[in-house]
Amino acid sequence: MLIVGLFFICGIGLIVLAAVETWGALDPRTDFKVRERFELILECVGLLTIAVASLELGQTVLEEEVQRSVNISSPTRVRRFLSRFLIVVVVSLSIECLIGVFQFMHGKPEYLLHSAAIGLAAAAILATWGIFIRMNVSAEELEPHAMREVVAEDKEVEG
Known part of the structure; x- marks a missing residue:
């Protein structure tokens, strides 16, 4: 807390x-x-x-x-937690990349490569996150009861 x-x-x-x-x-x-x-x-x-x-x-x-007093063993919970975290990281890196491009475009173009590296990092994280989600679908199919528990818990917390 x-x-x-x-x-x-x-x-x-x-x-x-x-x-x-x-x-x-x-x-x-x-x-x-x-x-x-x-x-x-x-x-x-x-x-x-x-x-x-x-x-x-x-x-x-x-x-x-x-x-939710999360039990992180469920693939659905892991995917949800990582997804929420990675959304924040990818969006933040993307915005920082844009800010860097705007700042360095006119003043210090030699630093544009640094901004491009940040953008590439955001793209790489996004791509690997997509691969993780794709691979996680089969794990979720093995534990359908875990998905039902997560959905029921979501309704309880949200509502």
């Missing part, structure tokens, strides 16, 4: 930092050039991306470990 709380505190803290940075970037009293404001706002998008990832991971841990 402590880890869940820390995820939520970190997420909210990052949102507050992003709000302060956004105000600094948009404040008409500052003498920033448009390019500087743009870069500050892109940094805020990065902060918000990490904040959302932190909040989502906190929610995932809360739902899977605390509310």
